[in-house]
Amino acid sequence: MTPQQPPLRPFGRAQLAAPTGEEAAASDRRAIEGLGVPQPVLMENAGRSAAHVLQRLFPEGPVVALVGAGNNGGDALVLLRTLAAWGRDVTAVLVADRPAEESLLHGWGVRWVEDRTLTSGPKWAAQLYPAGVLVDGILGTGARGEPRTRQATAIRRINHAGRPVLALDIPSGVDSGTGEVAGEAVRADVTVSFGAPKLGALLHPGRAHAGRLVAVEIGFPPTEVSDALAWVVTPAWAQEQLPRRALDTHKNAVGRLVIVAGKSGMAGAAVLAAQAAFRAGAGLVQVASARENRPVLQAAIPEAIYVDPDEGGALEEALAQASAVAVGPGLGTTDRAEALLARVLAVAGPPLVADADALNLLAVGRPRPPREALAGRSALVTPHPGEMGRLFPAAAAGAGRIALARGASEALGCAVVLKGAPSVTAAGDYPVLVDTQGSSDLAVAGMGDVLTGVCGSLLAQGCAPRESGAVGLYLTGRAAAIAGRGRSLTPGDVVRWLPQALSERGHGMTDLDLPFVLFDLDPAR
Numbered sequence: 001m002t003p004q005q006p007p008l009r010p011f012g013r014a015q016l017a018a019p020t021g022e023e024a025a026a027s028d029r030r031a032i033e034g035l036g037v038p039q040p041v042l043m044e045n046a047g048r049s050a051a052h053v054l055q056r057l058f059p060e061g062p063v064v065a066l067v068g069a070g071n072n073g074g075d076a077l078v079l080l081r082t083l084a085a086w087g088r089d090v091t092a093v094l095v096a097d098r099p100a101e102e103s104l105l106h107g108w109g110v111r112w113v114e115d116r117t118l119t120s121g122p123k124w125a126a127q128l129y130p131a132g133v134l135v136d137g138i139l140g141t142g143a144r145g146e147p148r149t150r151q152a153t154a155i156r157r158i159n160h161a162g163r164p165v166l167a168l169d170i171p172s173g174v175d176s177g178t179g180e181v182a183g184e185a186v187r188a189d190v191t192v193s194f195g196a197p198k199l200g201a202l203l204h205p206g207r208a209h210a211g212r213l214v215a216v217e218i219g220f221p222p223t224e225v226s227d228a229l230a231w232v233v234t235p236a237w238a239q240e241q242l243p244r245r246a247l248d249t250h251k252n253a254v255g256r257l258v259i260v261a262g263k264s265g266m267a268g269a270a271v272l273a274a275q276a277a278f279r280a281g282a283g284l285v286q287v288a289s290a291r292e293n294r295p296v297l298q299a300a301i302p303e304a305i306y307v308d309p310d311e312g313g314a315l316e317e318a319l320a321q322a323s324a325v326a327v328g329p330g331l332g333t334t335d336r337a338e339a340l341l342a343r344v345l346a347v348a349g350p351p352l353v354a355d356a357d358a359l360n361l362l363a364v365g366r367p368r369p370p371r372e373a374l375a376g377r378s379a380l381v382t383p384h385p386g387e388m389g390r391l392f393p394a395a396a397a398g399a400g401r402i403a404l405a406r407g408a409s410e411a412l413g414c415a416v417v418l419k420g421a422p423s424v425t426a427a428g429d430y431p432v433l434v435d436t437q438g439s440s441d442l443a444v445a446g447m448g449d450v451l452t453g454v455c456g457s458l459l460a461q462g463c464a465p466r467e468s469g470a471v472g473l474y475l476t477g478r479a480a481a482i483a484g485r486g487r488s489l490t491p492g493d494v495v496r497w498l499p500q501a502l503s504e505r506g507h508g509m510t511d512l513d514l515p516f517v518l519f520d521l522d523p524a525r
Contacts, residue, residue, distance in 0.1 A: 009235050009478070009481075009504065009508040009509050010234070010235065010436050010437075010508050010519075010520060010521040010522070011234075011235075011507055011508035011509055011510035011517065011519060011520040011521075012232060012234025012235060012236060012237070012436070012507060012508055012518070012519045012520070012521075013234060013236060013507060013518050013519070014234060014236035014237045014240055014507070015223075015231075015237070016196060016197070016215070016231065016232045016234055016237070016518060016519055017196045017223040017227070017228035017230070017231050017232070017431075018196060018197055018198065018199040018202055018228065018229075018230040018231060018232050018434055019195075019196055019198060019199060019223070019227075019228050019229075019230075020141075020176060020177030020198070020199050020200070020229060021140075021141035021142050021143075021170075021175075021176035021177055021198070021200075022177065023227065023228050023229065024141050024169075024176070024194075024195065024196075024198065025141070025142065026227070027195055027220045027221070027223065027227075028042065028220075030220070030221050031219060031220050031221055034221070035221055037219055039071075040103075040104075041219060042194075042218055042219055042220075043071060043074045043075055043078055043104070044078055045218035045219050046075045046078070046168075046169075046194045046216075046218045047074070047075045047076070047077070047078020047079040047081075047082060047104075048078060048079075048082050049192070049194075049216040049217075049218060049514075049516055050075065050079045050135075050166070050168055050192040050216070051078075051079045051082040051083050051086075052514055052516075053166075053190070053192050053214055053216065053512060053514070053517075054079065054083070054133060054135070054166050054190075054192075055083070055086065055088075056511075056512055056513075056514070057166075057190060057512075058132055058133040058164055058166070060132055061089075061130075061131065061132015061133065062088070062089040062090065062091065062130055062131050062132055063080065063083055063088055063089070063090045063091070063131065063132065063133055063134075063135060064090075064091045064092075064093060064127060064128060064131040064133075064134050064135070065077075065079065065080050065090070065091070065092055065093070065134070065135035065136075065137050066093045066095050066115075066134070066135065066136060066137060066138050066154050066158060067092050067093065067094050067095065067096070067098075067137050067138075068095055068096045068137055068138040068139055068140070068151065068172070069096035069097070069098050070140055070142070071140055072137050072138070072139060072140030072141075072168055072169060073096060073098060073137050073138075074104055075137060075168050075169070075194070076092070076135055076137025076168060077092060077104045077105060077110070077137075078104055079135060079137075079168070080092055080105075080110050080135075081104065081105045081106055081108045081110055084108045084109070084110055085108060090110055090111065091110075091111040091112075091113060091127065091131075092110050092111065092112050092113065093113050093114075093115055093118075093127060093128075093154075094112065094113065094114045094115060095115045095138055095150060095151060095154040096138075096150070096151075113127060115150070115153075115154060124157050125161075128157060128158070128161040128163065129161060129162070129163070131161070131163050132163070132164070133163060133164045133165070133166055134158055134161060134163050134164070134165045134166070135165075135166050135167075135168065136155075136158060136165055136166070136167040136168060136171060136172050136186045136188060137168050138151050138154055138155065138172040138186070139151060139170075139172035139173065140168075140169060140170070141169055141170050141176035141198055142176075143172070143173075143175075143176075144175060145182050145183075146182040146183030146184075147172065147173050147183055147184055147185075151172065151184075152173075152183055152184040155172055155173055155184040155185065155186050156184055158186055159184075159186065159187050164189045164190075165186060165187065165188045165189050165190075165211075166188065166189065166190045166191075166192060167186055167188035167190070167191040167192070167210070167211075168191075168192060168194075169191070169192070169193050169194050169198065170191065170193070170198050170200060170201055170206075170210075171185055171186040171187070171188045171191055171201070171206070171209040171210055172185065172186045173185025173186055173209075174186075174200050174201065174205075174206040174209050174210070175200050175206065176198045176199065176200040176201075177198075177199055177200055178199075178200055178203060178206075178400050178402075179199070179200040179201070179202070179203030179204055179205060179206030179207060180200075180205070180206070180400075181205050181206065181209065185206075185209050186209060187208075187209050187211075188209060188210055188211045189211040189212065190211050190212045190213075190214060191210040191211060191212070191213050191214070192214050192215075192216060193213065193214070193215040193216070193519075194215075194216060194218050195215065195216075195217065195218055195220040195518075196215050196223070196228075196232075196518065196519070197213050197215045197232060197519050197521070199229065199230050199402070199434070201213055202230075202232070202422060202434050202436070203400070203401060203402070203422065203434075204421050204422075207421075207422070211523070212520070212521070212522040212523070212524070213519065213520075213521045213522075214512065214517060214519065214520050214521075215517070215518045215519035215520075216514075216516050216517055216518060217516045217517075217518050218516075225430075225431060226431075228431055229402065229431060229432060230402060230424075230431055230432040230433070230434050231431045231432075231433055231434070232433075232434055232436060232519065233425075233433050233434060233435050233436055233437075233470050233471075233473065233474050234436070234507070234508065234519070235474075235478075235504065235506070235507060235508040236506070236507045236508070238470070238471050238474040238475070239504075239505060241463060241467045241470075241471050242463075242471065242502070243255075243281070243458070243461040243462050243463060249283075250283070251283035251284045252283060252284060253283065254281065254282070254283035254461055255281070255282045255283045255284070255323045255324065255457060255460030255461040255462070256282075256283065256284045256285075256286070256321060256322050256323045256324075256460060257277050257282045257284070257285050257286070257322065257323065257324050257325070257326060257456050257457055257459075257460040258285075258286045258287075258288065258307070258318045258319055258322040258324075258325045258326070258350075259273050259274055259277065259285065259286070259287045259288070259325075259326045259327075259329075259452075259453065259456065260288045260289075260309075260315075260325065260326070260327040260328075260331065260340055260341075260344055261273055261287070261288075261289060261326070261327070261328065261329040261330050261331055261449070261452075262287075262289035262290060262293050262297075262329065262330040262331070263290050263330060263331060263332035263334070263336070263337060264290040264291075264292040264293065265290075265292070265293075266290075266293070266330030266331075266332070267289065267290075267293035267296035267297055267300075267330075268296075268330070268446065268449075269329035269330025269356070269446070269449045270287050270289045270293065270297060270329065270330060270449075271296065271297060271300045271301055272329070272446050272449040272450050272453065272491050272492075272495065273287075273326060273329050273449045273450070273452050273453035273456070274287050274297075274301050274304045274453060275300075275301055275450075275453065275492075275495045276449070276450040276451075276452075276453030276454045276457070276476075276494075276495050276498065277326070277453040277454070277456055277457040277460075278301070278303055278304070278457075279454075279495055279498035279499060279502075280453065280454040280457035280458060280472075280475065280498060280502070281457055281458075281461055281502070282456075282457040282460050282461065283460075284305070285301075285303070285304045285305070285457075286304065286305045286306075286307050286318045286322075287301075287304045287305070287306055287307065288307040288308075288309045288314075288315050288318065288340075289306070289307075289309075290309075291308055291310060294306050294308070309340060309343075315340075315343055315344075316343065316347060319343075319344065319347040319350065320347060320349075322350045322460070323350060323351075323459070323460040323461075323462075324350050324351045324352065324353070324456055324457075324459035324460035325344060325347075325350050325351070325352045325353070325456070326352070326353045326354075326355070326452050326453065326455070326456030326459075327340075327341060327344050327352065327353075327354055327355075327358045328354050328355040328356040328357050328358030328359060328452065329355060329356045329357075329448065329449040329452055330356070330357070330449070331356065331357040331358060331361075332357055333357050333360050333361055333366075337357060337361065338361055338366045338367055339367075341358055341361055341362075341366075341367060342367035345367065345368070345373050345374075348376065348377060349377075351377065351378035351379065351380070351459045351465060352374075352377060352378070352379045352380070352459075353379070353380045353381070353382065353452055353455045353456045353459060353465075353468070354374075354379065354380070354381045354382070355381070355382045355383075355448055355449075355451070355452040356387075356448060356449070356452070359381060359382075359383050359387045359390070359391060360387065360390060362391070363387070363390040363391045364390075370391060370411075370412055371411060371412050371413055374412055374413060374414050375413060377414075378414075378459075378464070378465055379412075379414035379415065379465060380414060380415045380416070380417065380455060380459065380465035380466075380468055380469050381408075381412065381414060381415070381416055381417070382416075382417040382419060382448065382451060382452060382455065382469065383408075383416070383417075383418060383419065384418075384419040384420065384448065385418070385419075385420055388404065388408065388418060391408065391412075392404070392407070392408055392411065401418060401420065401422075401424055402424060402426075402432050404418060405417075405418040405424045405425070405426035405432060406426045406432060408426070409426040409427055409428060410428070414427070414465065415427035415464075415465035415466040415468075415469055416469075417451075417455070417469040417470075417472075417473065419448070419451075419473075420438075421438060421440075422434055422435045422436070422438050423435040423438050423473050425466055425469040425470040425473065426466075427465065427466035430466060433466070433469075433470040435470065435473040435474065435477065436474075436477075436521055437473065437474050437476075437477025437478050437480075437481065438473065438477050439477070439480065439481070440487075441480055441485065441486055441487060441489045442476070442477065442480055442489070442494075444489060444490060444491060445491075446490070446491035447476070447491050447494065449491065450476055450491045450494050450495060451472055451473065451476050454472040454475055454476055454498070455468045455469055455472035456468075458471055458472055474501075475498060475501045475502065476494050476498075478501040478504070479493075479494045479495075479496075479497040479498045479500070479501040480493070480494050480497075482497040482500050482501060483496065483497045508520075
């Protein structure tokens with residue numbers, strides 16, 4: 001069965017940072033002070049690029065921009081002047097104390113209105129309602145906390161105008177580093193970010209305010225890996241991490257994975273993990289599960305080799321020959337499950353991915369505290385927020401997703417996938433990798449088992465834990481999008497469409513045929 005119309009992939013260059021406001025300001029300084037790029041050049045590039053995007057997406061009707069102080073307001077003025085030169089009807093509504101920027105307008109007669117002359121609701125309505133599109137140029141990436149009264153009033157009026165909204169760099173009122181919303185915040189249909197998508201536009205609640213997120217190149221120098229707290233998992237990046245197979249390879253060389261999963265009556269968790277592992281490219285999969293599950297396992301996935309954990313030495317033999325191990329799905333938290341986990345941890349060598357009940361056991365120190373249990377081995381853990389809360393109850397109470405994932409990685413000494421909206425992958429001092437493929441459709445029991453199988457498969461094929469986690473998230477999310485089931489999605493649908501997700505090549509797809517577009521993520525498609 002083939003989807004009627006496979007959804008467009010997000011578009012993104014292979015190396016794409018997700019800077020905070022402070023990091024974006026540092027890029028500005030590197031360009032201006034380090035390389036001698038004049039600030040007006042960067043502003044010109046930003047405003048003109050945003051004008052191109054606006055013209056493609058909203059080609060008709062008057063354009064009204066709400067113009068704030070600083071560079072964000074300057075970008076809005078360049079956008080308006082550019083559109084005026086192209087023949088669009090434009091108006092600037094000033095919502096800050098700044099003089100008319102004659103140098104930015106280049107002599108074009110942009111209609112200029114000060115918000116303080118529009119004190120009553122109807123007068124504001126007369127300015128905003130005829131617009132084909134509103135432009136949010138009120139607050140930039142340096143803004144923190146609750147907007148002041150004047151700016152908050154303008155934000156409310158944008159949100160109540162009933163017109164499409166294009167935000168510049170970050171929706172006003174959204175923290176560019178954390179995505180937090182302290183007061184009023186613009187709800188944009190499109191956000192055009194300069195140089196890179198801002199981290200706050202990728203993290204909730206800011207993500208819900210950003211709409212379609214487009215990043216454009218404006219002349220910044222390349223971003224070094226150490227220059228950004230977070231990077232974006234794009235289609236091109238994920239493809240670069242996939243293992244390459246030699247032409248003369250064989251099943252043992254492309255990855256032997258042992259999956260320890262499924263207490264009695266929980267065969268489904270082991271089945272899903274094993275099916276996903278095969279679909280993600282593992283050469284050989286062995287499943288150690290309760291003896292009662294054997295008929296189900298061998299009927300559902302005859303390609304896998306069943307390992308009886310109660311048969312003397314069988315599990316240890318499989319683990320000793322494994323390229324990687326996945327443990328936890330449906331394992332339970334009984335004494336028997338603890339003993340199985342202890343046997344897995346006792347075999348040093350193969351990299352390991354731990355999920356579900358393996359994490360619940362480790363959270364209470366069974367068989368050992370988590371850092372001690374994972375010490376000295378290459379490992380990946382994949383907790384959802386509930387499991388993370390049990391592993392780190394104090395930290396999980398108040399930390400943001402990025403800080404929580406990094407803190408857990410440091411505390412455990414291994415790579416961590418913190419599942420959620422969005423899922424993020426952290427490993428030591430490396431930048432956190434932010435997933436772009438997750439959706440509420442994945443909120444179904446069994447999806448974690450599929451992710452464990454995919455991550456274990458990638459580990460077995462030679463991927464490092466950090467890359468296995470981030471690529472595993474991308475592939476499962478993309479397979480879910482291809483399946484196109486919406487809220488009817490099941491884990492089996494994701495397994496079924498993993499091969500198509502793996503086969504895709506290139507930077508993704510965008511309907512913005514503009515060479516300076518670096519990233520295009522539209523939640524509506």
